[in-house]
Amino acid sequence: GAARLVVAVDGPAAAGKGTLARRLAAALGLPYLDTGLLYRAVGRRVLDRGADPADAAAAAAAARALAPADLERGDLRGPEADRAASAVAAIPAVRAALLDWQRDFGRRHGAVLDGRDIGTVVFPEATVKLFVTASVAERAQRRWLELQGRGVAADPAAVEAELRERDARDAGRAVAPLRPAADARLLDTTALDAEAAFAMALALVRERLGERPA
Numbered sequence: 033g034a035a036r037l038v039v040a041v042d043g044p045a046a047a048g049k050g051t052l053a054r055r056l057a058a059a060l061g062l063p064y065l066d067t068g069l070l071y072r073a074v075g076r077r078v079l080d081r082g083a084d085p086a087d088a089a090a091a092a093a094a095a096r097a098l099a100p101a102d103l104e105r106g107d108l109r110g111p112e113a114d115r116a117a118s119a120v121a122a123i124p125a126v127r128a129a130l131l132d133w134q135r136d137f138g139r140r141h142g143a144v145l146d147g148r149d150i151g152t153v154v155f156p157e158a159t160v161k162l163f164v165t166a167s168v169a170e171r172a173q174r175r176w177l178e179l180q181g182r183g184v185a186a187d188p189a190a191v192e193a194e195l196r197e198r199d200a201r202d203a204g205r206a207v208a209p210l211r212p213a214a215d216a217r218l219l220d221t222t223a224l225d226a227e228a229a230f231a232m233a234l235a236l237v238r239e240r241l242g243e244r245p246a
């Protein structure tokens with residue numbers, strides 16, 4: 033059929049969404065969009081102006097002014113960017129400003145997108161929806177290892193506390209909260225390495241595509 037293939041990959045922080053989505057995109061020959069980067073870049077713009085990321089007017093202005101170069105910044109990862117992203121992400125005007133951008137990206141050639149609300153809000157009509165999870169202890173361990181790899185010393189307990197806090201805010205907000213779409217396939221990767229998670233995800237995608245009329 034003419035419909036573009038859209039794969040939605042949602043889930044909590046450090047579940048392995050990005051790693052998985054990037055590999056799926058390569059395997060399926062589709063563009064990949066890390067939608068978390070959009071919220072991170074908006075958060076950074078607000079911090080640059082010396083404003084509070086929870087300030088709705090400042091965050092909305094930053095979202096409307098977002099430019100492609102903002103996504104190339106080198107300071108979009110780390111605890112400060114995590115917090116700022118999650119704060120601006122709770123503001124409805126910010127989400128509205130980023131919506132068309134995400135939809136245009138996916139509609140052009142199809143895409144794999146990862147985030148929190150891809151299957152529920154951005155692409156409710158996505159061909160395949162995956163909800164990737166892992167225990168909070170496992171996710172904290174993964175994020176801690178990532179920080180280590182980047183040469184950032186971090187306290188494991190603090191990393192876990194930050195993850196819990198961000199998940200609670202992402203799941204508790206009024207607009208586009210983190211939750212699996214009714215038709216999402218759940219993929220618990222607690223006991224899976226990235227390779228095994230990818231193999232399972234690809235099998236779920238192929239199964240879904242087999243059901244889809246050509």
Ligand code: CDP
Pocket residue numbers: 044045046047048049050051052174175178221224225226227229
């Ligand atoms: O995008 P998200 O924050 O959900 O996760 P990520 O940026 O892909 O980071 C996940 C980290 O856990 C990476 O360092 C992966 O190598 C590792 N990992 C994984 O992605 N999947 C597994 N099943 C196990 C580990």
Ligand code: CDP
Pocket residue numbers: 044045046047050067068069071072114117118119121122146147148149150198202
């Ligand atoms: O990589 P990690 O899972 O830690 O975070 P991310 O995917 O880069 O997202 C950063 C923050 O942006 C999240 O904590 C959410 O608050 C927000 N976000 C969102 O609200 N909706 C999305 N589609 C993607 C990210």
